[in-house]
Amino acid sequence: MRIVVLGAGALGVYFGGRWIEAGADVTFLVREKRAAQIKENGLKINSTHGDYEIKDPHVLTDPGEVESADLVLFSVKGFHLEGALDHLIALAAKGAYVLPVLNGIEHIGILQERIGKEYVLGGLSYIFATLNDEGHVEQAGDMHHLYFGPLEASQKKVCKKLEDISYDAGFISKNHPGMMQEIWKKYMFITALSGVTTASNLPVGSIREHPESLHVAKMILCEIQELAEKFGAVIPDEDVDAAIKNIYSLDPKATSSMHKDRLKGLHLEVDHLQGGAVRMAETVNFDVPYIRAILGIIKPYEKASIG
Numbered sequence: 001m002r003i004v005v006l007g008a009g010a011l012g013v014y015f016g017g018r019w020i021e022a023g024a025d026v027t028f029l030v031r032e033k034r035a036a037q038i039k040e041n042g043l044k045i046n047s048t049h050g051d052y053e054i055k056d057p058h059v060l061t062d063p064g065e066v067e068s069a070d071l072v073l074f075s076v077k078g079f080h081l082e083g084a085l086d087h088l089i090a091l092a093a094k095g096a097y098v099l100p101v102l103n104g105i106e107h108i109g110i111l112q113e114r115i116g117k118e119y120v121l122g123g124l125s126y127i128f129a130t131l132n133d134e135g136h137v138e139q140a141g142d143m144h145h146l147y148f149g150p151l152e153a154s155q156k157k158v159c160k161k162l163e164d165i166s167y168d169a170g171f172i173s174k175n176h177p178g179m180m181q182e183i184w185k186k187y188m189f190i191t192a193l194s195g196v197t198t199a200s201n202l203p204v205g206s207i208r209e210h211p212e213s214l215h216v217a218k219m220i221l222c223e224i225q226e227l228a229e230k231f232g233a234v235i236p237d238e239d240v241d242a243a244i245k246n247i248y249s250l251d252p253k254a255t256s257s258m259h260k261d262r263l264k265g266l267h268l269e270v271d272h273l274q275g276g277a278v279r280m281a282e283t284v285n286f287d288v289p290y291i292r293a294i295l296g297i298i299k300p301y302e303k304a305s306i307g
């Protein structure tokens with residue numbers, strides 16, 4: 001199986017690197033600046049699950065140079081989706097399936113519409129990872145989960161192949177038959193967690209200490225639960241409870257990738273996550289007041305380097 005990683009950031013390099021470690025054929029499709037950084041510094045994973053240096057990573061900047069690909073791990077931020085679509089279309093035309101691992105929900109419909117439903121798999125990840133100043137991955141904590149699965153019956157075969165390849169890779173993988181439900185559950189969790197941590201500029205431990213702040217997170221979970229139902233995805237109450245337990249189980253210093261991006265002065269995915277929920281709610285005449293409020297609080301920090 002030939003894998004192309006489109007978005008050689010924290011997730012792309014972590015999972016791409018682990019596949020390479022297990023012997024898979026992986027190419028990183030990057031932009032010029034990242035290509036230069038990789039040429040200068042190489043690619044390393046620093047991880048609680050074991051460090052790994054990718055020797056001579058195969059790096060390309062032009063999708064035209066990709067001879068063939070069976071799968072694209074699509075791991076850009078939500079605000080880079082539009083800019084990467086032409087590459088995805090070109091790779092799908094060569095027969096590649098696209099496995100998006102972005103947080104969020106709107107991207108699934110966009111990808112299906114622009115690339116074709118048959119090419120878009122369901123995917124998500126639970127991991128705490130970020131790039132350091134040299135462009136290497138820093139992964140922390142126990143979680144390093146990659147979930148994938150078919151959204152169309154015709155995709156079962158490629159998912160089985162990916163399951164086999166991932167079996168030997170040093171992360172936890174799951175070929176899940178109900179990925180749309182899982183993507184909604186992750187969306188519910190991350191919309192709440194990224195919302196409260198980024199808006200307060202505090203890690204999860206500080207949120208837990210303040211019932212008023214935790215209440216906001218819980219209300220966001222409930223709003224997404226209701227929103228999901230309006231889009232045909234039922235998130236049972238037990239899954240909302242599990243999300244709350246998850247918030248309690250995290251290391252007090254842990255925080256969302258969006259909050260980490262705020263601390264680094266990087267562009268935030270707030271329009272893709274909280275903004276997406278508000279947009280989707282509007283289409284079904286539903287109100288999500290807590291999410292709208294959090295969106296309003298984070299919005300001034302959205303553009304890079306505001307602090």
Ligand SMILES: NC(=O)C1=CN([C@@H]2O[C@H](COP(=O)(O)OP(=O)(O)OC[C@H]3O[C@@H](n4cnc5c(N)ncnc54)[C@H](OP(=O)(O)O)[C@@H]3O)[C@@H](O)[C@H]2O)C=CC1
Binds near residue numbers: 006012077102
């Ligand atoms: N980090 C985490 O812990 C987690 C993140 N997620 C989600 O996963 C997704 C990816 O996050 P993460 O890996 O942290 O993001 P990063 O910002 O670390 O990486 C994204 C990469 O995409 C690259 N990129 C953007 N546009 C293009 C393009 N057109 N062609 C090639 N490369 C491109 C960027 O490269 P460039 O340097 O050129 O800008 C960057 O290296 C997000 O939706 C995030 O919410 C989910 C779970 C956990």
Ligand SMILES: CC(C)(CO)C(=O)C(=O)O
Binds near residue numbers: 125126128190257
């Ligand atoms: C849920 C969490 C915190 C880890 O996967 C995440 O997705 C993120 O920080 O973006």
